[in-house]
Amino acid sequence: MPEKKADKASSPAPAAGDGKATATIPGARMRKKPVEGAEPLLKVSGLTKHFPIRKGLLQRQVGAVQAVDGIDFEVLPGETLGVVGESGCGKSTMGRLITRLLEPTGGTVEFQGRDITHLSTGRMRPLRRDVQMIFQDPYSSLNPRHTVGTIVGAPFKLQNVRPEGGVKKEVQGILERVGLNPEHYNRYPHEFSGGQRQRIGIARALALQPKLIVADEPVSALDVSIQAQVVNLLDDLQQEFGLTYVIIAHDLSVVRHVSDRIAVMYLGKVVELADRTSLYQEPLHPYTKALMSAVPVPDTKRRQQRERILLKGDVPSPIAPPPGCRFHTRCWKATQVCKTKEPPLLELKPGRRTACWHPENAPDQAPDDKA
Numbered sequence: 001m002p003e004k005k006a007d008k009a010s011s012p013a014p015a016a017g018d019g020k021a022t023a024t025i026p027g028a029r030m031r032k033k034p035v036e037g038a039e040p041l042l043k044v045s046g047l048t049k050h051f052p053i054r055k056g057l058l059q060r061q062v063g064a065v066q067a068v069d070g071i072d073f074e075v076l077p078g079e080t081l082g083v084v085g086e087s088g089c090g091k092s093t094m095g096r097l098i099t100r101l102l103e104p105t106g107g108t109v110e111f112q113g114r115d116i117t118h119l120s121t122g123r124m125r126p127l128r129r130d131v132q133m134i135f136q137d138p139y140s141s142l143n144p145r146h147t148v149g150t151i152v153g154a155p156f157k158l159q160n161v162r163p164e165g166g167v168k169k170e171v172q173g174i175l176e177r178v179g180l181n182p183e184h185y186n187r188y189p190h191e192f193s194g195g196q197r198q199r200i201g202i203a204r205a206l207a208l209q210p211k212l213i214v215a216d217e218p219v220s221a222l223d224v225s226i227q228a229q230v231v232n233l234l235d236d237l238q239q240e241f242g243l244t245y246v247i248i249a250h251d252l253s254v255v256r257h258v259s260d261r262i263a264v265m266y267l268g269k270v271v272e273l274a275d276r277t278s279l280y281q282e283p284l285h286p287y288t289k290a291l292m293s294a295v296p297v298p299d300t301k302r303r304q305q306r307e308r309i310l311l312k313g314d315v316p317s318p319i320a321p322p323p324g325c326r327f328h329t330r331c332w333k334a335t336q337v338c339k340t341k342e343p344p345l346l347e348l349k350p351g352r353r354t355a356c357w358h359p360e361n362a363p364d365q366a367p368d369d370k371a
Contacts, residue, residue, distance in 0.1 A: 039113070040074040041244050042098065042212060046107035047071050049093055053319065066318045067093040069268035070107065072345065075212070080238070080245040082259030082276070084252060084291065086315055090268040091248045092136070095214045098246065099133045100124050111212070129159055132205040136217035138197035142189040148175070148200055149185040155207040171207070178203045178233060195226035199233070206237060214246045219254060231258055252295050256280060264288050267326040268318055270345060274352040282361045284354040287327050325357065333358045337369040 050064040068090040075081045083091050096102040098109050100116060108117045116127060135141035142151055152171045156163065163170040172182035178199045189197055198218065205213055218234070219227040231254065237243060249255050255262055255276075262279050264272040264287065272285040283289040290309040311330045316322050322329050328338040337357050345355040348362045357366040 038077050040110075041077045041079075041112060042075040042246070043110040044071060044073050044098060044107070045110075047094065047097055047104055047109065048106035049090075049097055049102060050105045063319055066268050066321060068097060069321070071265070071268075071270045073263055073270060073273060075244055075246060077211070077244055078238070078242055079260045080247060080258055082255035082262040083246065083248045083265060084250060084255050084262060085265035087250065088267075088315060088318070089265045090318075091250075091265055092216050094265070095133065095216045095246065095248050099131050099214050100127075101133065125159075128155075129161075129208045130211045132208075132210040132213050134198075134201050134205050134213060134215040134218050137221055138194055138201055139189075139221075141201055142197060144189055147186050147188055148180075148192075151189070151200060152203045152207055155204065159208060161208065171203075174203045174207055175200075177237075178206070179229075195222050195230065198222060198230055202230075202233065202237070206241070209241055210243070212244045212246070214248070216248045217250070218247065220249065220251065227254065234258065252291065264291065267315060267321055269326055269355065271327065271356070272352075272354040273345070274354075278349075278352055284348060284352060284359040284362050285327075285356045286331050286333055286358075286360060288354075289360050325355070335366065335369045337366045 047068055048070050049068040050066050052061045053063040053065065054060060055062050071094065085091055097104050104117055108115055111131065149168065149171055152174060153167045156167045172185055176182045180196060180199055219230050222230060238245060247258050259276050261275050263270050264285065266287050272288045279288065280292060283292050290311050293307060293309040313330050316329055324340045325338040325343050328334040343355045343357050345353050347353045348359060358364055
C-alpha cells in the first residue's frame, strides 16, 4: 500500500539566536501545547545506569560504562518531551530505563505518582498497558515469522484483553487509524516498505491506548519524504487519544516540530532543559549552542552570516568521564572550576534549567574563575 501524501509544508521556523530560517521537515505541522498545571505523569529523579565491565575467568568487574549518570526531568500529561544529543550520550538507554526494559542502577522512576523503579516483571506487566515503546529500526523490531495481525494483536493476548467485536476487528481498526489497509491483516512484515513497517510498530504500541509512549528515533531510519507523514501521524494520535510522548532523536528539525520541551543530553547527563522556542532562539548551554549552529539553513546568504561552532576532539569515554563538567574538554569557555567541580542543573530563567558555570545568554555562575 503506498504511503499517504504529506500535508503542505509549514513556513520555516526561526533558527537559534539569529532570527533566520532553518531547515524544517517537509510537510510537518506545528503542534498544539498541552494543558499546564497538571501533576506530572512521569517523574525521573537521579536516574542512573552503569553497565559493568567484566574480565578474567572469574568475570570480576573492572569498571563500568556510565551510560546514564543521574538525570532529572518531569513529563506532564499530553506533553511531548524531546531528548537530543550526540550518539552514545545515553538517550536510548534512558528510554529503556523509563519503560523498565532495563533495570536502573540508581535513582527513581515514578509513573502517575507510583514508584516503578524496581518492580518485578509480574508487577510491571499491568503497567505495560499504559507505558509502551516505539523502536528505532522498523525492520528488526518486527518478527518476520508473524503476520501483521499477530504482531499488532499481541498486546491483547499478553494483557488478556478481549475487545468488543473481537481482536481481529480491533486490530484492523488500529491498522486503518495509522494509515494501513485493514485487509493486510494476514500479510508479513517483509511485504511492507520501511514507512509502513514503522506504522505497524506504532499500531502495536497504540493497541491498548497507553498513556505514555517512548519513541526511540521513530523516523531516523525512514526517507525524508516519509518522515513528515510519520511525524504528523504521531501528532494526530496524540490529539485523538491524549497521549504523552518522550521522543528520542538526533535530528534537531524533527525534535523542534514534535516537542513542547526539549532535554539536551551529553555523556549521560542532562545539560539543558527548556521549552523548544527558548532553546532554539536563545540556548543557555555552550553544547546546546554548538548543536543549534549545526542545524542546516537552506538560504546560502543566511548560512554564511551565521556563526558555525566546530567542537574539537571526540566525546570522552563513558567508562572514564572527565571530572567536573563533562563538556569542559571540548568547551571554548571552560575555566578551572569547570575542570574540577560538576555544575548543578539549575533554573537560571523561568522554566529553563541548565548545568553550566558560564552559560550563554544568562548571568555567569562563576564570574571570577579563570582558566
